Amino acid sequence: MKISIIGSGYVGLTTGICLAELGHEIIFMDNNKEKIEVLKKLEIPIYEPGLKELLIKNKDRIKFVFDIKEAVSDVIFLCLPTPPNNNGEADINSIIQVSIELAKIIKDKKTIVVKSTVPVGTCEKIKQIFGNRANVVSNPEFLREGYAVYDFMNPDRIVIGVDNDEAKRIMKNVYEKLKEKIIFMDIKSAEMTKYAANAFLALKISFINEIANLCEKTGANIKNVKVGIGSDNRIGMSFLNAGIGWGGSCFPKDTLALIKIGEKNGVEMKIVKAAIDVNIKQREMFSKKILNYYKDKAKIAILGLAFKPNTDDMRDAPSIDIINFLLSRNFEIKAYDPKALKNAKQIFGEKIYYASDIYDALKDSDGLVLLTEWDEFKNIDWNIARKIMNKKIIFDGRNFLKPPKDFEYYGIGLPKE
Numbered sequence: 007m008k009i010s011i012i013g014s015g016y017v018g019l020t021t022g023i024c025l026a027e028l029g030h031e032i033i034f035m036d037n038n039k040e041k042i043e044v045l046k047k048l049e050i051p052i053y054e055p056g057l058k059e060l061l062i063k064n065k066d067r068i069k070f071v072f073d074i075k076e077a078v079s080d081v082i083f084l085c086l087p088t089p090p091n092n093n094g095e096a097d098i099n100s101i102i103q104v105s106i107e108l109a110k111i112i113k114d115k116k117t118i119v120v121k122s123t124v125p126v127g128t129c130e131k132i133k134q135i136f137g138n139r140a141n142v143v144s145n146p147e148f149l150r151e152g153y154a155v156y157d158f159m160n161p162d163r164i165v166i167g168v169d170n171d172e173a174k175r176i177m178k179n180v181y182e183k184l185k186e187k188i189i190f191m192d193i194k195s196a197e198m199t200k201y202a203a204n205a206f207l208a209l210k211i212s213f214i215n216e217i218a219n220l221c222e223k224t225g226a227n228i229k230n231v232k233v234g235i236g237s238d239n240r241i242g243m244s245f246l247n248a249g250i251g252w253g254g255s256c257f258p259k260d261t262l263a264l265i266k267i268g269e270k271n272g273v274e275m276k277i278v279k280a281a282i283d284v285n286i287k288q289r290e291m292f293s294k295k296i297l298n299y300y301k302d303k304a305k306i307a308i309l310g311l312a313f314k315p316n317t318d319d320m321r322d323a324p325s326i327d328i329i330n331f332l333l334s335r336n337f338e339i340k341a342y343d344p345k346a347l348k349n350a351k352q353i354f355g356e357k358i359y360y361a362s363d364i365y366d367a368l369k370d371s372d373g374l375v376l377l378t379e380w381d382e383f384k385n386i387d388w389n390i391a392r393k394i395m396n397k398k399i400i401f402d403g404r405n406f407l408k409p410p411k412d413f414e415y416y417g418i419g420l421p422k423e
C-alpha cells in the first residue's frame with residue numbers, strides 16, 4: 007500500500023520506517039524543512055536504535071517531502087505533536103490545521119489514521135472536517151523510546167478504533183503482517199486507552215517511589231519489596247523500579263491532559279493527580295538529599311541527562327529540575343550523557359560543563375550523581391574513579407550502580423549501610 011506519514015518525529019519516523027519494512031511504500035512529510043533535508047540524506051535527526059539501518063535497507067520504498075500536496079496517499083497517518091497548552095490540556099491545533107489543509111487537497115476518499123495521543127472526541131472533530139471523504143481511525147501509539155523499532159515489530163497489541171467495516175479492512179491491510187495483534191474497538195475507547203495506559207504506568211512508578219520513601223525511613227529495602235510484590239503476577243515486575251520518577255514526552259503531558267479531560271466531564275481524576283504530585287516531590291526530595299549532604303556548594307558529576315536510557319530525548323527529564331535546583335544553590339555541574347548532550351545544551355546553555363566521557367565528568371568532582379541508567383555506566387572503572395574524584399560519594403537516582411564498599415553510597419529506598 008501507499009501510506010503517507012505527516013509529522014516525522016519519534017512516532018512518525020518509527021511508524022513509517024517500520025511500515026516500509028513490512029512492505030509498504032511510504033511518503034514522509036514534515037513542516038520542518040531542515041529535518042526533511044537531513045532525512046533525504048538518510049540521516050536520522052533523533053537517536054533511536056535500529057532506525058537508521060532500517061531506513062537505509064528500505065530507502066527505495068521511502069520518500070521525504072516538505073509540501074503536503076505531495077504527501078497524499080490512500081492512507082494518511084497523522085503523527086503530529088500534541089503538547090500541553092497553558093492549562094495542561096492537549097493542544098490539538100496542528101492536527102486540526104493539517105486536517106483542514108488535507109481536506110482542501112484530497113480528491114477521493116482517504117483513510118486518516120490518528121497516531122498522536124489525542125483527547126477523546128478529537129477523531130470526531132476530524133471527521134467533521136472531512137465529512138464523508140475520509141474514514142477517520144484512531145490508532146494510538148504505545149512505543150517506548152529506545153526500543154521503538156522492536157516495539158513496533160513485536161507489539162503487545164495494536165489498538166485500532168474504527169466506526170465502519172471499510173476502515174477495518176484497510177487497517178487490516180496496513181498491519182497485515184502483525185494482524186493477530188490488532189484489537190479493534192470503537193474510536194472513543196481507542197483514544198481513551200492511550201491515556202489510561204500511560205496514566206496507569208505513571209502511577210505504578212509513583213506508587214513504588216512512595217513505598218521507597220517509606221522504606222528509607224523504616225529501614226526496609228525497596229529492592230526486596232519490589233521482588234516481593236512484583237512476583238505476584240497480578241502486579242508484575244515492570245515499572246516497579248524506585249528512583250527519581252518519570253519524565254519524557256508522554257507521561258507528564260498525558261497525565262495532565264487526562265486530568266483536564268476529567269474536569270471537562272465532571273470526573274475528578276484523584277489517583278492521577280496524586281501520581282503527578284508524588285512525581286514532582288520525588289525530584290525535589292532527591293535534590294534536597296544532595297543539598298543536605300553537602301550543606302554548601304560542591305562540584306558534582308552528573309551521569310545521565312536523558313529522561314531514560316537509549317534515547318536523546320530530554321523532554322521533561324528529571325535531570326532538568328534536579329540540575330536547575332543544584333545550580334540555584336551554587337553547585338558546579340559537570341554532566342555526561344552518551345546521547346543527550348546536544349539536546350541538553352539547548353536547555354542549560356553555558357550554565358554547566360558538558361563532559362566528553364564518564365571520567366571527564368568525574369575528574370575533581372565532590373560526588374557522582376546518577377540520573378539515567380545507561381548501560382555504559384555499569385562499567386565504570388572504580389579504580390580510576392577512586393583516583394580522580396575529590397570525594398568518593400555517590401547519589402544513585404536509579405539504584406543502578408554497584409560501587410566498591412569504600413564509596414559512600416546513597417540510593418532510593420535503601421537501608422543505611
Ligand SMILES: NC(=O)c1ccc[n+]([C@@H]2O[C@H](COP(=O)([O-])OP(=O)(O)OC[C@H]3O[C@@H](n4cnc5c(N)ncnc54)[C@H](O)[C@@H]3O)[C@@H](O)[C@H]2O)c1
Binds near residue numbers: 041148
Ligand atoms: N515519543 C513517544 O514516545 C510517543 C509515544 C506514543 C505516543 N506519542 C504521541 O505521538 C505524537 C507525536 O509525538 P512525537 O514524540 O513523535 O513528536 P515529535 O515532536 O518528535 O514529532 C512531531 C513532528 O511533527 C512535525 N510537525 C509539527 N507540526 C507540523 C505540521 N503542521 N505539519 C507537518 N509536520 C508538523 C514536527 O516538526 C515534528 O517533526 C504525540 O501526540 C505524542 O504524544 C509519542
